Amino acid sequence: MRIVEIRDAVAPIASPIRNAFIDFSKMTISVIAIVTDVIREGEPVIGYGFHSNGRYAQQGILRSRLIPRLLEAEPDTLLNDAGDNLDAHRVWARFMHNEKPGGHGDRAVAAGALDMAVWDVIAKIEGKPLWRLLSERYNDGRYDEQIMVYPGGGYYYPGKEISGLQDEMRGYDAAGYQVAKMKIGGADLETDLARITGALEVLGDGQRLAVDANGKFDLDTALAYARAIEPLNLFWYEEVGDPLDYALQAELAEHYPGAMATGENLFSTQDVCNLIRFGGMRADRDWIQADPALAYGLTEYLNLIEATEALGWPRRRLMPHGGHQLALSIAAGLQIGGTESYPAVFQPYGGFADDIPIVGGYTSLPDSPGIGMEHKPKMLAALREHLELEVG
Numbered sequence: 001m002r003i004v005e006i007r008d009a010v011a012p013i014a015s016p017i018r019n020a021f022i023d024f025s026k027m028t029i030s031v032i033a034i035v036t037d038v039i040r041e042g043e044p045v046i047g048y049g050f051h052s053n054g055r056y057a058q059q060g061i062l063r064s065r066l067i068p069r070l071l072e073a074e075p076d077t078l079l080n081d082a083g084d085n086l087d088a089h090r091v092w093a094r095f096m097h098n099e100k101p102g103g104h105g106d107r108a109v110a111a112g113a114l115d116m117a118v119w120d121v122i123a124k125i126e127g128k129p130l131w132r133l134l135s136e137r138y139n140d141g142r143y144d145e146q147i148m149v150y151p152g153g154g155y156y157y158p159g160k161e162i163s164g165l166q167d168e169m170r171g172y173d174a175a176g177y178q179v180a181k182m183k184i185g186g187a188d189l190e191t192d193l194a195r196i197t198g199a200l201e202v203l204g205d206g207q208r209l210a211v212d213a214n215g216k217f218d219l220d221t222a223l224a225y226a227r228a229i230e231p232l233n234l235f236w237y238e239e240v241g242d243p244l245d246y247a248l249q250a251e252l253a254e255h256y257p258g259a260m261a262t263g264e265n266l267f268s269t270q271d272v273c274n275l276i277r278f279g280g281m282r283a284d285r286d287w288i289q290a291d292p293a294l295a296y297g298l299t300e301y302l303n304l305i306e307a308t309e310a311l312g313w314p315r316r317r318l319m320p321h322g323g324h325q326l327a328l329s330i331a332a333g334l335q336i337g338g339t340e341s342y343p344a345v346f347q348p349y350g351g352f353a354d355d356i357p358i359v360g361g362y363t364s365l366p367d368s369p370g371i372g373m374e375h376k377p378k379m380l381a382a383l384r385e386h387l388e389l390e391v392g
């Protein structure tokens with residue numbers, strides 16, 4: 001088989017929401033299509049990819065480096081031994097050829113989008129859902145039929161802070177979610193505490209609510225919030241300080257007995273290992289949120305699982321950021337802890353298959369080939385429109 005074409009485009013994912021650090025008024029993502037010469041049901045097999053929100057589109061890196069490297073490669077060097085499908089590891093090594101280690105920034109995001117499309121192609125050519133392919137290749141055939149998912153949301157509602165937030169939490173509860181997440185750090189402690197209390201009036205138990213500071217706090221503020229929320233027994237306290245400030249994270253761990261979560265802005269396996277080694281993270285209760293669609297893709301996430309397990313972290317403590325079906329497929333097929341979802345924000349890319357419900361905080365995956373994007377028709381239509389693709 002051959003790659004016929006790789007398309008990329010910049011897609012808007014702008015919305016009026018803001019977290020403690022950024023607003024999303026100009027947010028974009030890169031979307032990708034890998035078109036192959038393999039024909040299924042009369043149409044060429046096309047793999048789709050995109051990266052998670054929070055980082056802007058990566059057209060420069062994709063167009064000037066990663067995509068040309070694939071198109072210039074001797075086609076057979078990208079294939080598996082049988083020559084009938086792409087080999088994700090060979091493809092990854094090729095598009096990352098001549099890139100120095102370290103300094104993982106936007107390059108990791110570009111790679112994450114491209115690698116997602118590669119895995120969608122591979123699973124479609126193999127005629128299997130990605131979760132099943134992962135289970136068979138890397139997990140001795142084991143998989144989870146039910147995956148823990150929680151909605152990321154709870155942004156600020158100027159003018160109706162509490163009632164807006166409560167309505168959103170009511171919606172998540174009605175949709176079947178068990179745990180939901182809200183933003184903090186975009187207001188003062190008193191205001192945020194009133195918001196948290198308001199959310200808890202809807203959700204009840206503190207274990208049904210996680211809070212996310214998006215890297216905003218210095219140590220003093222981190223500890224002040226920690227003291228205030230500790231009695232509430234929340235599900236987790238997320239990305240409290242700068243994502244690379246492992247000393248702050250370690251100090252927080254000394255003072256906060258509840259669960260901490262972080263890692264969505266760590267873009268390499270090495271960064272995550274450093275977080276584990278130096279960030280005071282506790283494998284019995286904390287969560288690592290590294291996101292394959294921001295951090296070099298699923299191909300690299302396989303290395304991340306192996307490296308974190310070698311440091312004594314059960315894969316069940318991994319819960320990726322990003323609310324995409326790639327992480328859901330990984331969660332099912334490789335049996336990590338679960339994943340975030342975005343039923344209410346970052347549309348049309350957020351959320352999972354339209355036809356599969358959430359029950360008691362868990363969901364499942366469709367059985368159709370690939371990542372499952374065909375079960376999100378609005379998203380697929382948007383991808384095709386941005387990529388100017390008319391075929392299946």
Ligand SMILES: O=C([O-])CC(=O)C(=O)O
Pocket residue numbers: 019053054152153212214264321322340
């Ligand atoms: O950047 C955002 O607001 C999204 C985020 O942190 C999350 O979903 O955990």
Ligand SMILES: [Mg+2]
Pocket residue numbers: 212214238239264321
């Ligand atoms: Mg977050």
